[in-house]
Amino acid sequence: MIATTMLPRVALRSACTACTARTALPLRRGFTTSRVDLANTLIFLEHKKGNFAAATLSALTAAQKLGGDIDALVVADEASASQVAEKAAKLPGLKKVLVAKHADFANNLSEPLAPLIKQIVESNSYTHVCTGHTAVGRDIFPRAAALLDSSQISDIIGLEGEDTFVRPIYAGNAIATLKSSDKVKVFTVRGTAFDAAAQEGGSATTEEVKPDSVESLTQFVEEKVSESSRPDLATAPRVVSGGRALKSADNFVKYIEPLADSLNAAVGASRAAVDAGYADNALQVGQTGKIIAPELYVAIGISGAIQHLAGMKDSKTIVAINKDADAPIFQVADLGLVADLYEAVPELLEKIK
Amino acid sequence: MRASLVNQLRVLVPVKRTIDYAVKIRVASDGKGVDQNVKFSMNPFDEIAVEEAVRLREKYKDAITKITVVSVGPPKTADVLRTALAMGADDAIHVEVPDKAAANPLEPLGVSKILNEIVKKAGEEEEVGLIIMGKQAIDDDASQTGQMLAGLLNWPQATYASKLEFPSGKPEKGAEAQVTREIDGGLGIVKTKLPFVMTTDLRLNEPRYASLPNIMKAKKKPFKKFTLKDLGLEDQIKPRQEILKVAEPPKRQGGAKVENVDELISKLKEAGRI
Numbered sequence A: 001m002i003a004t005t006m007l008p009r010v011a012l013r014s015a016c017t018a019c020t021a022r023t024a025l026p027l028r029r030g031f032t033t034s035r036v037d038l039a040n041t042l043i044f045l046e047h048k049k050g051n052f053a054a055a056t057l058s059a060l061t062a063a064q065k066l067g068g069d070i071d072a073l074v075v076a077d078e079a080s081a082s083q084v085a086e087k088a089a090k091l092p093g094l095k096k097v098l099v100a101k102h103a104d105f106a107n108n109l110s111e112p113l114a115p116l117i118k119q120i121v122e123s124n125s126y127t128h129v130c131t132g133h134t135a136v137g138r139d140i141f142p143r144a145a146a147l148l149d150s151s152q153i154s155d156i157i158g159l160e161g162e163d164t165f166v167r168p169i170y171a172g173n174a175i176a177t178l179k180s181s182d183k184v185k186v187f188t189v190r191g192t193a194f195d196a197a198a199q200e201g202g203s204a205t206t207e208e209v210k211p212d213s214v215e216s217l218t219q220f221v222e223e224k225v226s227e228s229s230r231p232d233l234a235t236a237p238r239v240v241s242g243g244r245a246l247k248s249a250d251n252f253v254k255y256i257e258p259l260a261d262s263l264n265a266a267v268g269a270s271r272a273a274v275d276a277g278y279a280d281n282a283l284q285v286g287q288t289g290k291i292i293a294p295e296l297y298v299a300i301g302i303s304g305a306i307q308h309l310a311g312m313k314d315s316k317t318i319v320a321i322n323k324d325a326d327a328p329i330f331q332v333a334d335l336g337l338v339a340d341l342y343e344a345v346p347e348l349l350e351k352i353k
Numbered sequence B: 001m002r003a004s005l006v007n008q009l010r011v012l013v014p015v016k017r018t019i020d021y022a023v024k025i026r027v028a029s030d031g032k033g034v035d036q037n038v039k040f041s042m043n044p045f046d047e048i049a050v051e052e053a054v055r056l057r058e059k060y061k062d063a064i065t066k067i068t069v070v071s072v073g074p075p076k077t078a079d080v081l082r083t084a085l086a087m088g089a090d091d092a093i094h095v096e097v098p099d100k101a102a103a104n105p106l107e108p109l110g111v112s113k114i115l116n117e118i119v120k121k122a123g124e125e126e127e128v129g130l131i132i133m134g135k136q137a138i139d140d141d142a143s144q145t146g147q148m149l150a151g152l153l154n155w156p157q158a159t160y161a162s163k164l165e166f167p168s169g170k171p172e173k174g175a176e177a178q179v180t181r182e183i184d185g186g187l188g189i190v191k192t193k194l195p196f197v198m199t200t201d202l203r204l205n206e207p208r209y210a211s212l213p214n215i216m217k218a219k220k221k222p223f224k225k226f227t228l229k230d231l232g233l234e235d236q237i238k239p240r241q242e243i244l245k246v247a248e249p250p251k252r253q254g255g256a257k258v259e260n261v262d263e264l265i266s267k268l269k270e271a272g273r274i
Helices: A009-023 A054-066 A081-089 A110-124 A135-147 A249-262 A271-275 A306-312 A341-352 B003-007 B044-063 B077-087 B108-125 B145-153 B212-218 B261-270
Strands: A040-044 A069-076 A096-101 A128-132 A153-156 A164-169 A174-180 A185-189 A205-208 A218-225 A238-242 A266-269 A296-300 A317-322 A335-338 B009-014 B017-019 B040-042 B064-073 B091-096 B130-134 B157-165 B176-183 B186-193 B196-200 B223-227 B241-247
Touching: A040 A054, A040 A110, A040 A135, A054 A069, A054 A128, A054 A185, A069 A081, A069 A110, A081 A096, A081 A205, A110 A135, A110 B145, A110 B157, A128 A135, A135 A185, A135 B108, A135 B145, A135 B157, A135 B176, A153 A164, A218 B176, A238 A249, A249 A266, A249 A296, A249 A341, A266 A271, A317 A341, A317 B261, A335 B261, A341 B261, B009 B044, B009 B108, B017 B077, B040 B044, B040 B077, B044 B064, B044 B077, B044 B130, B044 B196, B064 B077, B064 B108, B077 B091, B077 B212, B077 B223, B091 B108, B108 B145, B130 B145, B145 B157, B145 B196, B157 B186
Parallel strands: A040 A069, A040 A128, A069 A096, A096 A205, A128 A185, A153 A185, A238 A266, A238 A296, A296 A317, A317 A335, B009 B064, B009 B130, B064 B091, B091 B223, B130 B196, B157 B196
Antiparallel strands: A164 A174, A174 B241, A218 B186, B017 B040, B157 B176, B176 B186
């Protein structure tokens, strides 16, 4: 049983319609064709130590475009749950924040969380469930979707109606628009495709949800998160990336990092650089790494394979520095410099200062 | 009667036939899919999954009884299963669906339901104790099937794995496994027990090439075929999504080159990027 305090959705609906009519507020709806009060969205708010993931805030923006009511689910261990819930209640456009606390919820494992999401969705008749397309969202949501018998829509970059979604396929080389006939639309949102919602201005109510069983089939051991004082790669407005041509981890530190620091940029890397051990896995930009869209992306010694372009080609301005004038990266670069990076990068660094 | 068989493990590896990762895809003229007259091969993450299964057996010898590869797809999917057999899998199961995949591709939900049935079916002869599969297919980029299958089976899942270890000894039923996962910002380590579903990340291993003798041998390995009707799923696997349109992504106005670093800096300043 989910909390008995939760009202059936029908009651909430009618209450809401009544209050809207009374105050004559314009209904905030994303789509003129949609029927009033059709969308009823649950957003899973991903957080780490109380800080919301950037993609979660983008998912909230996407949810707002659906119109209708939006409730949020936050999960945490007993100690931190109320604090996170309080923070969540301030997010704009939320009606209600549902809080579920349990020691096993702290590490975002899918086995206890997918059934929780299913229970909450079914007992409240949500029509839409979303979160960011992050490692956490990608892990939990398909499991929850299967339990709900819903065909998930992953990594959406656009919404064209309450049932019509836009998403990239084939490493972003094609864009599909699809219409879902599922009763509950389960989708994950690409963080860079929607602006992050503000973290102030809302005043949602909070309500505890008590799951009656928590199934923990896996056990969290530890996390080894790369420590960095630089901006976060996923959200940094500027990124300097290095590829195979750097030749060594030392060169990565010597050439890429100082340039990144002088531009106040995050550091990225191609798969070749990561595989060769020049840079940490977490820095990989591409189809299988991070997908980013900064204001400025500087690709140094990166040829520009399809899989790499999938991760950065939505950047506002792309700069490429490469010795090979025929490298595919030059086909997408706004500014290309054919030069030896070992000369060009120090010169660039010197002249920027 | 081999008593030890009770604890031994059968590994199931689902694989997918996808457009080769090096092909530059083109949107089909009907605007509903992409051009299918191109080279196909095994989804790269699935190669990693097959490799991991084969390495497990090399490492733990008799702990693994059988590596079964399974794929759902049109008749040509058999090629991909043969490749997996040549890499070292023992037998293959092909769930054949009519050759109109381009117009109406199976969604991960449907595939996970089919795989769920296959796990049961395979279990009739020998129980499946571990499923290893790719973290995503490079065509639909959905990254759902492994998680969905784990959910349907109510098995634990360890997604985006870059390392699989058995701290208590060898892989056997109920044994503890430790999986290192690639997460945002670094690595996460989880422990779970067999049976479970693991999905592979790029860093897990480097897949081998099939040698010619092994390709020849693969032709003689057991190969089963099922249809959705055989599995009793004919009416259950219905697409939930209608593809309205597939379009080219917006083209970038790239290609402009600068002469030197000074010009690069002045152009960046002009654009307000530095």
